[in-house]
Amino acid sequence: MSAATAALDESRALFIRRWGEMANYWGINRTMAEIHALLFVSTEPVCTDDVMARLQVSRGNASMNLRSLVDWGLIQRVHIRGDRKEYFTALTDVWQLFETIVRQRRRREVEPILETLARCREMAAQDAGPKSARNPSARAYMQRLDDMEKFLKAVGAMVDLLVKVGPRGIGRVSSMIMKLAG
Amino acid sequence: MSAATAALDESRALFIRRWGEMANYWGINRTMAEIHALLFVSTEPVCTDDVMARLQVSRGNASMNLRSLVDWGLIQRVHIRGDRKEYFTALTDVWQLFETIVRQRRRREVEPILETLARCREMAAQDAGPKSARNPSARAYMQRLDDMEKFLKAVGAMVDLLVKVGPRGIGRVSSMIMKLAG
């Protein structure tokens, strides 16, 4: 790196730092996010030693988190001809990134809740069956469960649609919305 | 609670448990989520002692988390005539819930990133200015920053729209997107 790229390096470092700080909010650990950010801002493939040096983490830590990121599908292993090391690159198409994250989060967060909602409803129905309109508390509760379910499914469908139409679709949709919203 | 509501109670307990388990993923603590769930499934207002008893937590813990939930705008204090205690109820309109959460998360997660993206771009521009189309690495990097920014703004606008149109409009927006995509 020449002196001419000082600002560029600093810029990348800033991005990595901020990305890492956001990790808490996403329920993933800081290092994992930082590694992802490092790969995202790197135009060249990056190896484990690079990660260790740039982020000041141990080999074990780097290895574990790289593996997790690969499992998530957020980064890929690449091999460089004539080099024995493994290198990694990030998905740089933000749209693909979005799709990957959405798929994972749905599996981990939305689906278990939908499942639970269904079970809760079933159980509650025992106490609020057709005969006992007299149990308004149970009915109100079930109504809330249903609302939640409907909501989750509606938003899920929306997101599916977004993923499907991709960057081109959303560009048009959002610019249209921008105009509408002023 | 009569014996007849055993299944109902169990149903509520299940919902609370699952909601709490999801808390990690949302970057909030388990107890806070459980309290919210408890209020969400309760048709009657709930007081601090109820929370302590149902969730087996200390007074301090209950108090702190109730306060946080009020700060977030996810629950409200209510006063019951003739009773000195403070009671709480949850927002039960899931769309309102959605709006509240979206507003908070945007402030905490999206806006800092947009800010950082802008700063990163500025810094990088020093090394990739008009004269040096020779620095392809810097250009590629900036391209990624721009893509990310565009993406975040587009999705943000999309979410705004969802919030605005609410439960009834979601179907219409979907079909609109379908048309644009198709």
Added chain:
DNA sequence: TGAAAGTTTCAGTATGCTCTGAAACTAATG
């Protein structure tokens, strides 16, 4: 105003997540 009821705060403790570093393992090469 004093007593009673209720709420908040916070220092110390407990819990659980993350990280390290070294050993075990695997794959490539001569």
Added chain:
DNA sequence: CATTAGTTTCAGAGCATACTGAAACTTTCA
């Protein structure tokens, strides 16, 4: 096959966050 380069695993240490319980504070009522 032995050697070397590279990767993964994991027990234990370190760190950060959440929780408790008791004391301080506030509000209400007689």
